[in-house]
Amino acid sequence: xxxxxxxxxxxxxxxxxxxxxxxxxxxxxxxxxxxxxxxxxxxxxxxxxxxxxxxxxxxxxxxxxxxxxxxxxxxxxxxxxxxxxxxxxxxxxxxxxxxxxxxxxxxxxxxxxxxxxxxxxxxxxxxxxxxxxxxxxxxxxxxxxxxxxxxxxxxxxxxxxxxxxxxxxxxxxxxxxxxxxxxxxxxxxxxxxxxxxxxxxxxxxxxxxxxxxxxxxxxxxxxxxxxxxxxxxxxxxxxxxxxxxxxxxxxxxxxxxxxxxxxxxxxxxxxxxxxxxxxxxxxxxxxxxxxxxxxxxxxxxxxxxxxxxxxxxxxxxxxxxxxxxxxxxxxxxxxxxxxxxxxxxxxxxxxxxxxxxxxxxxxxxxxxxxxxxx
Numbered sequence: 168x169x170x171x172x173x174x175x176x177x178x179x180x181x182x183x184x185x186x187x188x189x190x191x192x193x194x195x196x197x198x199x200x201x202x203x204x205x206x207x208x209x210x211x212x213x214x215x216x217x218x219x220x221x222x223x224x225x226x227x228x229x230x231x232x233x234x235x236x237x238x239x240x241x242x243x244x245x246x247x248x249x250x251x252x253x254x255x256x257x258x259x260x261x262x263x264x265x266x267x268x269x270x271x272x273x274x275x276x277x278x279x280x281x282x283x284x285x286x287x288x289x290x291x292x293x294x295x296x297x298x299x300x301x302x303x304x305x306x307x308x309x310x311x312x313x314x315x316x317x318x319x320x321x322x323x324x325x326x327x328x329x330x331x332x333x334x335x336x337x338x339x340x341x342x343x344x345x346x347x348x349x350x351x352x353x354x355x356x357x358x359x360x361x362x363x364x365x366x367x368x369x370x371x372x373x374x375x376x377x378x379x380x381x382x383x384x385x386x387x388x389x390x391x392x393x394x395x396x397x398x399x400x401x402x403x404x405x406x407x408x409x410x411x412x413x414x415x416x417x418x419x420x421x422x423x424x425x426x427x428x429x430x431x432x433x434x435x436x437x438x439x440x441x442x443x444x445x446x447x448x449x450x451x452x453x454x455x456x457x458x459x460x461x462x463x464x465x466x467x468x469x470x471x472x473x474x475x476x477x478x479x480x481x482x483x484x485x486x487x488x489x490x491x492x493x494x495x496x497x498x499x500x501x502x503x504x505x506x507x508x509x510x511x512x513x514x515x516x517x518x519x520x521x522x523x524x525x526x527x528x529x530x531x532x533x534x535x536x537x538x539x540x541x
Contacts, residue, residue, distance in 0.1 A: 199293070206463040210236065211236060214265050214267070215241045215267075216265075216266050222488065224479065224482070224483040225476075226240065229467065241262075241263070252266070261455070261457040261459060263458070264454070265452065265453070265458075265468060267452045268451070270447070270450060271367025271449075275310060276523075276524060278317075279317060284454060285316075286454075287315065290465050290468055291307075292465070293469045293470075293473050295498075296472045296473055303322045303444070304515075308518045312521065317451045319444075320494060320495050322444045322516070323508035324508060327431060327433075327434055329414055330430065331405075332405050332410070332411055333430045335408055335411050338430070344437055354393075356410060356411070356412045357405060357412070358415055359396075359398065359414070359416050361398075361415075366415050369527050369531065375439055378439055380526075387531055398417045406422060406429050416429065420507075444510075446520060446521055477496045480492075481503060491504065
């Protein structure tokens, strides 16, 4: 009986010790408290980017948690903000703490290549952020090759980037992206080219082993693509029937809710479209170097990537912005994620980071120049 009592006491001591250790591990600790105190002295954090980080609903949850940190917002598309940030830094003005927005195109790629970013990985402090088991594939994903600078917090399944007018086209006509090269579609395809960033899906097509440079070359040289640089214009063209097909059309979910007959191809119709999470259509987070409020930036980054922050982000994007968005976190509810972006539970998804857009841009420029001379 005495031996049983001793054993029970030992087990109880172990459980208590383990519970205390785990509880201690779950708490941010003194280092975090020091960062928060320093952030309070700074008093503000400057958030630059699209709705991913500047949406009022997201900011409201952050400021409720940290009322002593004022969020100073500069909202806009990456094609507009990147040249502005670059010009200001050349003039010696370092105004942005954090940047977040779409990873498609070349903005983040150029930010990193130009040395404008600080490593984000060492900034992560909160236990539920650092714990990689809480994230897709049980790891943190970075878009940059070094795996340090551009955090991929969004893990929406990559769309196909191809849209159609549902009154004029039956998607069953297609089985492959190569079907776009059928002469019957010549002059009937629009393309939205993001100012300053180009076409994210052209980069994907170029590096897809089943498509490659030859597909991109023929698409631009044979199909008389009509390019729009205005976000809503290409979608309006598609919905009005001016064009039957559209590559990289934007805001189609919102347009469809307004009764506009625009639909994105289902991945099942295109054999080259697989279960992929890529920089095209997803969003990332970066810490600008020489940030004016480094401690407040650290607090904001950790909060944004926390369970609470990602729940606020996912809710705002899917419900208010109406942009299908699935967080890379796997420990938050997914019932609010629009179906086109939602990952299937238990399915394995490959994650691809940046692909050099320069060869793609060069090829397209050469084709355009040659076409204009003809």
